[in-house]
Amino acid sequence: MRFRGTTILAVRKDGRVALGGDGQVSIGETVVKSHSTKVRTMKGGKVLAGFAGSVADALTLYEKFEEKLDRYPGNLPRAAVELAKDWRSDRILRRLEALLVVADLEHCFLLSGSGELIEPDDGIIAIGSGGNFALAAARALALVTGQSARDVVQRSLEIAADICVFTNSHITVLELPERER
16 A cells, blocks of 8 residues: 555653644645545544554445444553454455554554554554655654643654655644653
């Protein structure tokens, strides 16, 4: 799958998680929209999600993922595993062309229809056409003290937008606050 016009990045750092995306939507080589929002909160602001790929397919996956979160409340890993299983085995879902990144304060996952369910070792994951650029920048910036998860996501997506023609600088960043102790 090749997703043009999308870059999504999630960073978990210092008890916080931030997820951001650019606003570009492309069809082929043409930019058709510049101010799209591809990230959202779920479960009353306790889970963040972002997508790359077909919007209609991603909306279907968001709905299915929310069903899994309802079935397994407070258990993001189980909800992600169950969605990945359904996505791979269901004939209709299997045809959906999208990738999802989902995150809470403890976990971050990339999910795909081919059965991938990946939790990064370093709490940083990116998808989409500018994903590799954003990922490289985030890994470097995460090492800088004083940079919050939100700061790392914002600056990394800006760097990706400077490099990738399918990523723009209209960036939306969502953040989950640190858990109360």
